[in-house]
Amino acid sequence: MTTPHPTPPSADGPPTEAPAWHAPFAPVRPVRTPADVRALEATPLAEAIRPSSTYELIRNSAHAFGDKTALTFLPSAEPGAPAVRWSYSELLARVHQTANALHRLGMQPGDAVAALLPGCLEYHLALWGGAAAGIAQPLNPLLSDEKLASLMNAAQARVLIAWGDDIAEGDHGLWTKAQRVRGLVPTLRTVLRVTPHDVTQPTPLPAGCADFHALIAAEPDDRLVSRRQIAPTDIAAYFHTGGTTGAPKLARHSHGAQVFTAWACVQLQGVRVDDVAINGYPLFHVAGVLPGSITSLSAGAETVIPTPALFRNKAVIANFWKLVEAHRATVLTGVPTVLAALANVPVGDADLSSLRYGRTGAAPMPGELATKLKQLIGIQVHESLGMTEMAGISTITPPGMTSPPGCVGIRLPYTHWRIVALDEQGGASNRELPPGESGMVLFKSPNLFSGFLDEADNRHAFTPDGWLATGDLGYIDDQERLHLSGRSKDLIIRSGHNIDPKVIEDALAAHPAVQLCAAVGAPDAYAGELPVVFATLIPGAVATEDELLTFVSERVDEPPARPKRVTILDTMPLTNVGKIYKPDLRKMAADMRQHAWP
Known part of the structure; x- marks a missing residue:
């Protein structure tokens, strides 16, 4: 089991004291109503949340849970196929090695490391090791070369971590794409290749490229050699948003915002150390990274990655209920289209008794789908509101709360919301509306993003007094639940x-x-x-x-x-x-x- 200790002497300088260790996140009390949220707020925010970074969250969990499984990767969608598992101690060790390798390559805290990867264990190293060394920039592999290059140029990415090998591209083709994009990004210093585990004789690496696994294997696994002290305001990641097919629009997430998202999700969802979630969200999307991953990792739960193609793998969908049984999954999450596909898969003799909570978001869920799922699996799948501009989560419907279609739950602790009338241009006015009346939804929250990288993109993101103008239309009912009714923007x-x-x-x-x-x-x-x-x-x-x-x-x-x-x-x-x-x-x-x- 990993234990905290002062950083030992190294070639990079004298030892420094490691950050104080704190217990991993755990639910303070069951949350079922807005009154429970207010009870949490009786504790000052600075006392409720001690960790300053995602690195510290993972370090806390490694200290507490050691050999317990943190991540499980399924190379195959067959329920009985062998899986690859990393414990919490192993994850922390590899995060250390990744951050140290990036530091050795010259990355500074303000530099970006881009990730062009499918679903895999190494994505977590790019995310959390990247954020420990600099700024992680997860990228959508489906984007064109030009869009990827544009995003990386906007971030001035220094390193690209890319998947694949010419002899084992399968249906990904990411290594070939990485080589094409590489020539379009002048700031790139190196490309690190994550070779698939089933490739025994990888092709030679081009000049300016290195083998990811070999590079990190040479680094210390028990500390950050940079001795970096990460502040909550330091930027952890750039996520692209504002229309995945539009012009680059990079949202900046601070470590503090991501830590708050993890804590709030643990509290409102009642995440337990024995929870198991099959996370089929792509890891370039906030839903997969924050509510879907760092939340579980901060509480000692297990996250299952279902093959490189995730929910895009038809075999994962076809075998999903058997996978739930095989891994004793307790949490069901997915966008409505995935849930609609799962609703058409017969449960058969699969034992789903382990499931206790379901959550969806990213798009409205039709009422008939919610009813069908409840009849099929025996639990309600709750709607939530998540957005990149609030580090992946804005409202949550907690376990035990019943809600009609379109209701996305209650506010997070320490979060404020308002409903305001629209102005003549369809934007947010300063006229607040009473409960039950629909208008634009505004937020202020500890997980509010740090603004877009391009200052021009911030002009319409905030009101003059600093509220996030979501562009979503909705109302707050007499039970303090948010209902969405549409959008003012054209997306x-x-x-x-x-x-x-x-x-x-x-x-x-x-x-x-x-x-x-x-x-x-x-x-x-x-x-x-x-x-x-x-x-x-x-x-x-x-x-x-x-x-x-x-x-x-x-x-x-x-x-x-x-x-x-x-x-x-x-x-x-x-x-x-x-x-x-x-x-x-x-x-x-x-x-x-x-x-x-x-």
Whole structure:
């Protein structure tokens, strides 16, 4: 079992005292109501949460739990297949080695290390070792080379940790992609290759690249050789947001914000040391990293990573209930589209008695899906509100609380919220609304992000007095629960993917026959929304809807953003000042989805 001790002497300088050890996070009391939240707030925040960094959280858990399993990786989706397990002590040792290797490569606390990885144990080293040495930058592997390079250039990434080998690419192709992107990012000093475990004879490494496992194996595993003292205000990670298909928009997360998210999730969800969660969220997404990973790691629970493809692996979905039985999973989490797929998988003779709590987020969950899941597995799957701008979680519906569809739970401790009327431009006004009346949702919270990396992106993120303007519309009921009713912004949310409609519109507008076009979300019971486009043609021009659909799909690089339908209109609905009036288009899309679109 790992124990705290002063850092021993090293070539980097004299020893320094290690941070004080604190017990891992554990529920203070059962939380079922807003009154329970207020009871937690009786303790000052600085006393309730002692750790200053995600590194300290993992260190605390390693001290307390030692050989207990922290992470389980499933190379195969077969329930009886061998798994790879890391204990809490092993995880901390490898986090030390990763941080030390990055430090040895010259990384400083303000430098970014990008990660281009599938689901794997090493992703946790990139996240937590990266944050201990500098700033972790998880990247969506589905993005185009140009988008990845743009994000890395915005962060001025110094190191890229990438998966794969030319002889074992499978369906990932990430090593080849990393080599292409590498030449587009001038600040990159080196690329570290994470070779899959089943590759016995990896191909030679190009110049400027190194083997990740070999590099970290040479480093001390019992300390940070940098002697870094991480402050809560230090930036831990950059997450891209604001539309995964739009222009780069990097949100800065402080260590303190991520630590608060872990603590709040432990308190409101009642996370226990014997909990086991199958985390199929991608680890470039806040849901998988913060509510889904560091929360469990801060409480001594076990996190199961279901194959490199995670929930995109059809075999994981097909075998999921057997995996729950095999690993005695206690927590079910997933976006509504994943839960809808699971709802169609027969439980058969799988023993699901270990399940005690379910949570979803990222997109609205249809009421019929919630009912079907409860009938299938015997527990309610609760809705929550999470956003990148609040380190992954904003509200939670705790175990034991019943709530109707659209209710995303209660506020976190030490968090403040307001509902305000919209101004004439659809933004947040300063007029607060009473309970039951819908308006824009505003937050102030200890896990509020540190703003976007580009200051220009912050202009509309906050109100003049510092509240986060979420763009979500909703109301607070008489039981102090938040209900969401829509969005003031135009983002299309498909299965948790934030799609910038402008990307679609710009692509279709390039067609020589198109005069005007606008993309909106059409309601869908499975995906929440599907992108559709309306267009008018230049007088005298000729084009078919199928032709335009093919044209735009070929020019939108991320699959979730490719529209499902293009509809040609005689005239485009416009406001009095000549702007396209999207509420009319959304109504058309809903009507077509219900009556004419199979």
